[in-house]
Amino acid sequence: MPRLLLFIPLLLFFVLAAFLWKGLSIDPRELPSALINKPFPEFSLPALQQPERILTKKDFIGQPVLVNVWATWCPSCRQEHEQLLVIAQAEEIPIIGLNYKDERDLALQWLQQLGNPYQFNIYDEEGMLGLDLGVYGAPETYLLDAQGIIRHRHVGVLIAQDWQELKLIIKGWGSVEN
Amino acid sequence: MIPEIGEFALIIALFVSVVLALIPMYGASTGNEMWMTYAKPLAMGQFFFVVISFICLGYAFSQDDFSVVYVAQHSNSQMPIQFKLSAIWGGHEGSLLLWALILSGWTFAVSRFSKALPLDMLARVLSVMGIVATGFISFLLITSSPFARYLPRFPADGADLNPLLQDFGLIVHPPMLYMGYVGFSVAFAFAIAALLSGRMDAAWARWARPWTNIAWAFLGMGITLGSWWAYYELGWGGWWFWDPVENASLMPWLVGTALVHSLAATEKRGVFKSWTLLLAIFAFSLSLLGTFLVRSGVLTSVHAFASDPERGFFILMLLALTMGGSLTLYALKAPNVKSESSFSWLSREVFLLINNIFLTVMAVTVLLGTLYPLLIDALGLGKISVGPPYFNAVFVPIMCAMAIAMGVSVAVRWRETTVKAVLNKLWLPAVISILCGLIFPLTYGNGFEVRVFLGISVSLWVMSSVFTEFMGKFRNAQTITSRLKQLPLSYYGMMVAHVGVAVTAIGITLVSTYSEERDMRMQKGDSVELAGYQFTFQGTHVVKGANYMADQATIVVTEDGKSIVTLSPEKRRYNVKNAMMTEADIDPSLFRDLYVALGEPLEKGAWAVRIHYKPYVRWLWLGGILMAFGGLLTVADKRYRQRSVKLEATHA
Numbered sequence: 001m002p003r004l005l006l007f008i009p010l011l012l013f014f015v016l017a018a019f020l021w022k023g024l025s026i027d028p029r030e031l032p033s034a035l036i037n038k039p040f041p042e043f044s045l046p047a048l049q050q051p052e053r054i055l056t057k058k059d060f061i062g063q064p065v066l067v068n069v070w071a072t073w074c075p076s077c078r079q080e081h082e083q084l085l086v087i088a089q090a091e092e093i094p095i096i097g098l099n100y101k102d103e104r105d106l107a108l109q110w111l112q113q114l115g116n117p118y119q120f121n122i123y124d125e126e127g128m129l130g131l132d133l134g135v136y137g138a139p140e141t142y143l144l145d146a147q148g149i150i151r152h153r154h155v156g157v158l159i160a161q162d163w164q165e166l167k168l169i170i171k172g173w174g175s176v177e178n
Numbered sequence: 179m180i181p182e183i184g185e186f187a188l189i190i191a192l193f194v195s196v197v198l199a200l201i202p203m204y205g206a207s208t209g210n211e212m213w214m215t216y217a218k219p220l221a222m223g224q225f226f227f228v229v230i231s232f233i234c235l236g237y238a239f240s241q242d243d244f245s246v247v248y249v250a251q252h253s254n255s256q257m258p259i260q261f262k263l264s265a266i267w268g269g270h271e272g273s274l275l276l277w278a279l280i281l282s283g284w285t286f287a288v289s290r291f292s293k294a295l296p297l298d299m300l301a302r303v304l305s306v307m308g309i310v311a312t313g314f315i316s317f318l319l320i321t322s323s324p325f326a327r328y329l330p331r332f333p334a335d336g337a338d339l340n341p342l343l344q345d346f347g348l349i350v351h352p353p354m355l356y357m358g359y360v361g362f363s364v365a366f367a368f369a370i371a372a373l374l375s376g377r378m379d380a381a382w383a384r385w386a387r388p389w390t391n392i393a394w395a396f397l398g399m400g401i402t403l404g405s406w407w408a409y410y411e412l413g414w415g416g417w418w419f420w421d422p423v424e425n426a427s428l429m430p431w432l433v434g435t436a437l438v439h440s441l442a443a444t445e446k447r448g449v450f451k452s453w454t455l456l457l458a459i460f461a462f463s464l465s466l467l468g469t470f471l472v473r474s475g476v477l478t479s480v481h482a483f484a485s486d487p488e489r490g491f492f493i494l495m496l497l498a499l500t501m502g503g504s505l506t507l508y509a510l511k512a513p514n515v516k517s518e519s520s521f522s523w524l525s526r527e528v529f530l531l532i533n534n535i536f537l538t539v540m541a542v543t544v545l546l547g548t549l550y551p552l553l554i555d556a557l558g559l560g561k562i563s564v565g566p567p568y569f570n571a572v573f574v575p576i577m578c579a580m581a582i583a584m585g586v587s588v589a590v591r592w593r594e595t596t597v598k599a600v601l602n603k604l605w606l607p608a609v610i611s612i613l614c615g616l617i618f619p620l621t622y623g624n625g626f627e628v629r630v631f632l633g634i635s636v637s638l639w640v641m642s643s644v645f646t647e648f649m650g651k652f653r654n655a656q657t658i659t660s661r662l663k664q665l666p667l668s669y670y671g672m673m674v675a676h677v678g679v680a681v682t683a684i685g686i687t688l689v690s691t692y693s694e695e696r697d698m699r700m701q702k703g704d705s706v707e708l709a710g711y712q713f714t715f716q717g718t719h720v721v722k723g724a725n726y727m728a729d730q731a732t733i734v735v736t737e738d739g740k741s742i743v744t745l746s747p748e749k750r751r752y753n754v755k756n757a758m759m760t761e762a763d764i765d766p767s768l769f770r771d772l773y774v775a776l777g778e779p780l781e782k783g784a785w786a787v788r789i790h791y792k793p794y795v796r797w798l799w800l801g802g803i804l805m806a807f808g809g810l811l812t813v814a815d816k817r818y819r820q821r822s823v824k825l826e827a828t829h830a
Contacts, residue, residue: 006512009456010505013463016549017498020470023552073566075412075419082778101567113697114777115786 040067040148041132048099048107048121055122060096061148064170066141068118068158069098069130072106074138080157081114087163088117093170097121100130100138145173181246184234185325188275191227191282192315194220198285198308202301207374214301218289221304224311225286232279235266235324245332248272248324254338254754256725264349265339270489271324273352277469278314280353280360285311288364288389295385302371303364310363313496321489338725338754347407351400355427358397359465362430364389365437366462369455370504373511378455383445388813390441390458394434395809401427402802410762415695415773415790417798420569425548426468432541433461436534438809443530447592448518450531452508455515457534459508463501464541470497471548522594529587536580543572581636581683584676585643603650607642611635623692633687637680644676668815675808682801688794695791697777701784709791711772712736718776718785726750728761731785733774735765742772747787749776771795 040057047053060067068084070077088095097118099107104123111118124130133142143152143166152169154162198220205213235248239262244250252268267276285307292300318324368386372378404427409417418424437457444454470493521527547568589603615635619627655661698706700715707713716732728748735742748761762775770793777786 003509003513006452006509009459010502010509013501013505017494017502019549019553020494020497075416075421085778113695 035134035150036153038150040142040144040150041129043122043124043129043132045129046123048097048104048111048123051104051123055120057148059120060094060144061146063146064093064173065119065144066093066095066166067098067144068095069100069133069135069138069140069142071100071102071138072110073102076157077139078114080139080159081117083158083160083163084117085115086160092167094119098129098133099123100135101125101127143169180234180237180241181243181325181327184231184238185319185323187227187230187234188278188315188319188323188325191224191231191278192312192319194224194227195282195308195311195315198224199305199312200308201305202308203305206298206301206305209298211297214297217301217304220308221282221285221289224308225282228275228279228282228315232266232275235272235275236263238325239263239266242336244334244336245327245329246324247326247328250328250333250336252336252339254336254725256753257339257344258724260349261339261344265343267352268339268343268348271318271322273356274314274318274322275324276353276356277360278311278318280356281307281311281314281363284360284364288367292385299371299375299377299382299385302374303367306367306370307363310367310500313499317489317492317496321492335754338752341726341750341752341755341757341759342411344725344752345407345411347403347411351403351407354396354403355400358393358395358400358434359427359430359468361389361393361396362434362458362462362465364393365458366504369458370507372455372515373504373507376511376514378444378451378515380445380448383441383454384818386458387438387441387445388818390434391438391809391813394431394438395806395813397427397431397434398802398806398809401431402799402806405802406799409795410764415693415762415775415792417689417795420547420566422548423468423472425544426464426471429541429544429548430461430464430468432537432544433457433464436537436541437461439530440534443527447521447527449521449527450534451515451517452512453531453534455508455512457538459501459504463497463504464545466493466497466500469493519593521592524590524595524597524600526587526590526592526595529583529590532583533580533587536576536583540573540576540580543576544569547572577683578632578636581640581679584679585639588643588647588672588676603646604643607639607646610642611638614638622688627691630687630691633683633691637683637687640680640683641677644673648673666815666817668812668817671808671810671812671815673808674811675805678801678804678806678808680801681797681804685794685797685799685801689792689798692793693791693795695789697786697788699780699784700787701782706789708789709770710737711742711791713774713787713789715785715787717783721748723750725754726752726759729776729779731774731776731787733763733787735772745772745774747774747776749779766796768796769794 042057044054044056047055066087070080084095087093095118097120099121101124104125107121107123111121122129127135133140139157141154141158141162142150143154145151152166154166198217201213202217202220205211205216237243238246238249239253240259242249242253242255242262244253248269248271252265252272253262257265266272285304288307289300289304292303295303365386368382368389372382401424404424405417408419409415437454440450440454440457443450470490585607586600586604589600591599612635615631615638618634619625619630623630651665652658652661655664694709696706696708698704700706702715702717705712705714712735714734714736716734718729718731721728721730728750730746730748733745733747735745743765745763745765747763750759750761751757752759760775760777762773764774765772770791773790773792775788775790777788779785
């Protein structure tokens, strides 16, 4: 019997290797296809700045918006922040923040120090909305059309080039409507 | 022409390593002495050809040969020469070539400095390293040759190296880290040789130990340098991010730490043999796994390397062959190695075992946290992320428990100790550390912080128990100096390394509790106070670097009206990639860092300025240096040289 125990490390390794094998065929940056062109999930969560205010999907339906998933524990979010400020300044599309698994005090402090590019922030302390959205990790950015349908997902830091691409997508809609 | 010579040399090196993997191993298993003696010259030949290949790539970089794809993608004619050369390992292909260079270097070193090793053992060790080299060099040649050309037309200039990497940190951090990663291949090879020959005694541990300690010290140094580099280069004062790539280096270090201790017990007391073998296999496996995670792109990371599933597949196969093979061998052969002595429940053996378990649990925790998103994804349960909250929540308590056991393990003796003797030794350190732990948070900062109490107490506990044990050595000594000389160097090494752990723990506790920072809009003449220091912004001017333009700010720091230092943080724009970089300026000192970084330019010549006050942050890295130094000190111990001479005499 003890001799069989010695095979445990080998077995564990095979289990691990099987997962790594599977992992190779998965792109972590890929959106679960189920959500693209589907409505943004329903939610009811407090606002970051005003805890008593409850936000739902209705608060941003009616115009195209960017939903940006961020957290103070995420170093890449800090890197991304400057670009978000640029987008906010251009006033072409409102940015809704989804503060993900974070602490309210820290998040408020962050916005005060680094500037606030968001129209408002959804405070998703438990990460439930993040789960529904299929958030892989912060930062992530979703482009929603006026009907609240998810049209595009960007995983990782949004840089100037990505913003140009997003603008093209938005422009595309404009021409269709006209 | 030169790059083709490089490629050709690498192909020859591959053939040499194949022969090295086969012939001496076969000789050792059949008892053919002549075939065994081939190991040494083959190790030398392999090293020689990889060096040639490496020099060729270096030459291509120094001559701006942009017909070579790898050079064109990672260099630029404007780059200063030291960055051109360190750009050799600025990307995937070159990093792998550095891996191969260091691996063949270690192989060569083992063949040179193991005169005491019996011939069959040496032949097996070198052959196992030859197998690893075969895997890596064929990986290089098949999926990622750094010598591929852009032909017939090639770019006039290179695409430049990522500005983040154009820094002193890139010159030293990767080579150190790889020395550690690859160094564990020596311990691995020794373990396999032991399993194959069925011979694993104190002599075996004495041969394997110095190599393991050196590799462990390098890995620790590499991690320390990486943390320091991130701190000053990323521009916001963080020093550890629980990023998959960082975790990939932390895991082998943790298991390596367990291995270093387990080897000590095997050498001194002949115990934990099969555990030592398993740790040696795992330390190297985790190094390979780290390479897999970084290079395959299965995890998203802030270290945005170009990733490629084909390469991932190749490394996974390598991992499966080495690990599957060695663990099968372990399962079959490990029953042959038996521990030689017994010990009671209160003995150093038991506490080393406890600490090994803690270290292994920590490594598993980090592994789970790193792979969890991947596991969940592979099971089709969705996509999730694990952030620092998870790691801090599980890591910190285990570390505290381990630090407590660490203090005890120094005070207990091998084989057996009485409870009374331990209490006699340890009551004083316990009182001192709890008292100081209470006093410190009350006098430093505002208000009592429980975490500071805990952190300071356990750190001082580790330190004071080491010192008490050290003082105890002098009780029956005739003169202090003679006793100082009597104590073996490895004992001093242990002390230094343990103090290093305490120093790092103090640094972590204090910098994560008492750091202060402010982000401000500052105009010329504006002044701000932070932690008792006055920071005055005196405007910016433009400076020109070799391949960038920068706005350089002048910020004068004063304390109570006395001038302390003038800091000059920069915001750089690199010409080629048009990339912005924040270059922080730091006034370092033992008890605090003042850290200033420029944010964005605002209207009317104002700037967003970020100012940090980082108390005791240097202690983090100081402790890391002490640990590595302690590891090296142990290797310098006389007994590894004396015994080898004696052994040679008996074998002759």
